[in-house]
Amino acid sequence: MGQDGARSALRRGGIELEGIGKAYGAAWAVRRVDLVLGPGESLALFGPNGAGKTTLLKILATLVTPTRGSGRVAGFDLRTEQEGIRENLALLAHGTHLYEDLTVRENLEFAAAMRRRAAPLEALLTRVGLAEAAGERVRALSSGMKRRLALAKVMLAEPAILLLDEPFTNLDQAAVALLEGYVAEVLDREGSVIMATHDLARGYAACRRAAVLVSGRLIHEAPARVGGLEGLRAAYVAATGEGAG
Amino acid sequence: MSAGQVWALARKDLLTEGRSKETLNGLLFFAALVLLIFGFALGPDPARLEQAAAGVLWVAFILTGVLGLMRAFQVERENECLEGLLLYPGDRAALYLGKLVGNVVFMLALEVAVFPCFAFFYNMPIWGALPGLFLTAALGTAGFAAVGTLFAAMTMHLRAREVMFPLLLLPFVVPVLLAAVKGTEAFLRGAGRAEAFPWLTLLGLFDLVFVTVSLFAFEWVVED
Numbered sequence: 001m002g003q004d005g006a007r008s009a010l011r012r013g014g015i016e017l018e019g020i021g022k023a024y025g026a027a028w029a030v031r032r033v034d035l036v037l038g039p040g041e042s043l044a045l046f047g048p049n050g051a052g053k054t055t056l057l058k059i060l061a062t063l064v065t066p067t068r069g070s071g072r073v074a075g076f077d078l079r080t081e082q083e084g085i086r087e088n089l090a091l092l093a094h095g096t097h098l099y100e101d102l103t104v105r106e107n108l109e110f111a112a113a114m115r116r117r118a119a120p121l122e123a124l125l126t127r128v129g130l131a132e133a134a135g136e137r138v139r140a141l142s143s144g145m146k147r148r149l150a151l152a153k154v155m156l157a158e159p160a161i162l163l164l165d166e167p168f169t170n171l172d173q174a175a176v177a178l179l180e181g182y183v184a185e186v187l188d189r190e191g192s193v194i195m196a197t198h199d200l201a202r203g204y205a206a207c208r209r210a211a212v213l214v215s216g217r218l219i220h221e222a223p224a225r226v227g228g229l230e231g232l233r234a235a236y237v238a239a240t241g242e243g244a245g
Numbered sequence: 246m247s248a249g250q251v252w253a254l255a256r257k258d259l260l261t262e263g264r265s266k267e268t269l270n271g272l273l274f275f276a277a278l279v280l281l282i283f284g285f286a287l288g289p290d291p292a293r294l295e296q297a298a299a300g301v302l303w304v305a306f307i308l309t310g311v312l313g314l315m316r317a318f319q320v321e322r323e324n325e326c327l328e329g330l331l332l333y334p335g336d337r338a339a340l341y342l343g344k345l346v347g348n349v350v351f352m353l354a355l356e357v358a359v360f361p362c363f364a365f366f367y368n369m370p371i372w373g374a375l376p377g378l379f380l381t382a383a384l385g386t387a388g389f390a391a392v393g394t395l396f397a398a399m400t401m402h403l404r405a406r407e408v409m410f411p412l413l414l415l416p417f418v419v420p421v422l423l424a425a426v427k428g429t430e431a432f433l434r435g436a437g438r439a440e441a442f443p444w445l446t447l448l449g450l451f452d453l454v455f456v457t458v459s460l461f462a463f464e465w466v467v468e469d
Contacts, residue, residue, distance in 0.1 A: 097324055114254070115333060
């Protein structure tokens with residue numbers, strides 16, 4: 001799919017996965033995942049370390065090619081229309097994807113150039129609370145400020161599909177509120193959000209559905225609000241056999 | 246493929262390099278040291294120096310180039326920036342071309358600074374031959390960087406990348422190196438364009454082939 005085609009179908013979420021699996025040699029990081037997430041829906045993805053959460057997000061982000069299965073992300077085929085997916089998707093990952101020797105503004109300008117977007121950078125900087133640090137090199141920022149800048153890069157993409165991998169790490173309360181507000185904004189414009197996290201309470205608060213991934217399999221998948229946070233905790237413990245955070 | 250993305254990536258690399266300056270200064274010093282050591286080893290005989298000069302110059306270019314190219318993808322390891330690059334929409338060939346342009350400009354800047362050291366240490370009257378020497382350096386550097394950029398991406402996650410990178414790269418660039426040395430030699434001897442032309446043509450062909458093959462191979466190299 002060309003760039004024009006990718007942009008014409010823009011700004012609507014939706015994820016469909018059927019039997020998705022990823023193996024590294026003989027080891028399966030993701031065994032078999034079936035998932036349907038509609039536009040305007042959000043999913044909190046819980047699971048112990050090594051469960052396959054990050055690999056699953058990387059498959060959705062086209063960073064990792066699945067070994068088996070098929071899927072569509074934002075209406076684009078996971079195997080054959082990856083450019084369309086990347087046009088419509090943003091990932092807030094473990095790594096901040098920031099260049100330490102560039103300034104805050106230069107990092108955003110670079111991201112805007114690579115996304116081929118004329119983004120309102122000053123407004124974005126103000127929104128994430130980095131307007132006064134715009135001329136600072138990233139190396140001089142605190143880890144919390146770096147996470148805010150990483151979030152600004154995600155906002156710049158205006159994604160229809162938002163993937164968040166442990167997004168609350170190093171964020172203060174104001175930044176958490178900012179992130180939660182942005183998640184709600186993406187959902188309001190019919191986007192889809194998947195948030196991989198160990199933090200059951202925050203995942204529960206931010207997303208409408210919840211799933212538990214164990215050893216590369218989706219063990220539990222239900223609306224997050226059913227049974228409340230305690231119900232979610234009980235389901236997590238039952239699925240993983242470990243204490244819930 | 247977007248020219249804007251190519252330029253943005255090349256500009257970002259040059260800006261980063263310009264900020265830290267550690268690589269440029271270090272490599273310049275290293276190149277001067279290579280020229281000096283070879284100069285001492287060859288002795289004061291002008292005929293001997295002239296005979297070896299082109300080869301020594303390219304040894305300095307290649308050794309500094311190997312070190313510079315290895316650095317080019319190291320900046321993408323920090324904060325998992327390569328992953329960030331792969332998330333941008335568009336053809337991944339633009340990532341390769343952006344990196345290549347940044348590497349070529351960086352290496353050429355280094356080479357421009359090395360030429361006066363070379364003229365001084367080897368007592369070579371190179372000033373009249375400079376346009377030809379620059380042309381040869383540009384063509385040779387493009388071929389070298391074309392393969393080097395690909396292999397730097399290929400080896401960036403290897404634990405023994407400092408060993409593997411030159412081991413993989415150097416055999417591939419031997420044809421470029423030979424043609425570049427011959428072209429440089431022709432200009433240094435004042436033999437003129439007629440003698441250098443076949444070598445420059447050969448370098449141009451190598452550049453074309455290496456860039457084309459690397460463009461197609463890059464996507465495969467950066468796949469998981």
